[in-house]
Amino acid sequence: MKSARAPLQTEAEIMDAALSLLSRREYSEAELTRKLLEKTEQQHHVESVLARVQEFGYQNDQRYTESYIRYGISQGKGESWIAMKLRQKGVLPALIEACLRDAEPCWQDIALAQLERKFKSQGCDLQEKAKWYRFLASRGFNPDAISSAVERHAQNQLA
Incomplete structure (x- = not known):
């Protein structure tokens, strides 16, 4: 959505906009480029500003x-x-x-912590394990980490 303000014209205005954005949070280069191009049509100024903010270490x-x-x-x-x-x-x-x-995070430990936080019940039948597996898969864990976490969680449930 375009803003109602007049598009930025000068490199200084674009630099101010970039610094304002970066003062609030980190942005990837692609995100920052997209945000700045929403505010101006001066692509050569945007490229110059990006090079400068990266040179200063404001965007990395x-x-x-x-x-x-x-x-x-x-x-x-x-x-x-x-x-x-x-x-x-x-x-x-x-x-x-x-x-x-x-x-170097331990994905199995992170997955196990998620299972322990979400599933505190004492059941661990096949249906329950399938539910745990789907939960971890939806959170982006790989199959090895999921299998390890599910088995460890099942052992903890039985203990």
Whole structure:
């Protein structure tokens, strides 16, 4: 949706808009570009502003990706969900893979914590395990992490 304001014309106005956006939260390069292009049609100014804010260190896709991974983990999301969201935000797949690898979270432990938080009942029949599996799959965990978490949770239920 276009704003009712007049489009930004000068590079200084676009820089002000970029700094205003970045002062509130981190943006990927693709997100910031899209936001700025909604405010102006001066693509060459947007490219120049992006180069400058990156040079100053105000926008950095690696920092953004690492921050988003920490956010996803804190929300109990799995590797697939986090990677999908980052791709939607325009982050390069190679950067996503590298940052996920560097983060080294224990996906099985995160998945188990989600199961323990959501399913506190003492049942663990086949239907219940299927429900746990679907729950973790919907949160973006890979099959290995899900299997491990489901088995550990079932053992905890029996203990």
